[in-house]
Amino acid sequence: MVYPIYICGSPVLRQVTEDIADRSLVTPELIADMFETMYASNGVGLAAPQIGKNLRLFVVDAASQAEEEPALADFKRTFINPHIYEWSEEEVDSIEGCLSIPGIHETVWRPERIRIRYFDEQGMGHDEEFDGKVARIIQHEYDHLEGKIFTDRISPLRKALLRSKLTAMTKGKYSADYKTRAVK
Ligand code: ZN
Numbered sequence: 001m002v003y004p005i006y007i008c009g010s011p012v013l014r015q016v017t018e019d020i021a022d023r024s025l026v027t028p029e030l031i032a033d034m035f036e037t038m039y040a041s042n043g044v045g046l047a048a049p050q051i052g053k054n055l056r057l058f059v060v061d062a063a064s065q066a067e068e069e070p071a072l073a074d075f076k077r078t079f080i081n082p083h084i085y086e087w088s089e090e091e092v093d094s095i096e097g098c099l100s101i102p103g104i105h106e107t108v109w110r111p112e113r114i115r116i117r118y119f120d121e122q123g124m125g126h127d128e129e130f131d132g133k134v135a136r137i138i139q140h141e142y143d144h145l146e147g148k149i150f151t152d153r154i155s156p157l158r159k160a161l162l163r164s165k166l167t168a169m170t171k172g173k174y175s176a177d178y179k180t181r182a183v184k
Contacts, residue, residue: 005037005176007181008098013050017056017146026055034048040178040179044061044065050144056082058145078121079141083118084142086129092109099178103175103176108153110153112131112132113130115129116128
């Protein structure tokens, strides 16, 4: 099932998610639906708050980025109760977009490397270091679990320039070629 993507301005995108205590809430169907929703909107990552669910959960499939980084060809993961606990001092910049902020792409600086603990869909615990494109995707999705969106991280000048566009978006003025749910 393809869920509609919640658009910025939706309160659920500003909630900080807690660890999921009841793992039965993360059903195989929910994970499959999150991937299906992500593919339907051509995303490389999707966090549960983006489909209106206050759950500490996101999915990533970076295969479409394999041209840039061949190692990403089979990078498909589910991150349950993730916690980033180490960030590199070195930061790198890249242009980001977000399914919840259609049509907007901006430069964002982020730590180049992170360490993260999480559980996968089988309930296995992991503690891994990521860098490059994957570290960026993970940090972007992780932000959603912390109630943040990437426009929080752009320069004050760019933010000021975007303000009216973002305000219009929260009032339903935007276009997207995938299923969305505007702010009520
Ligand atoms: Zn996003």
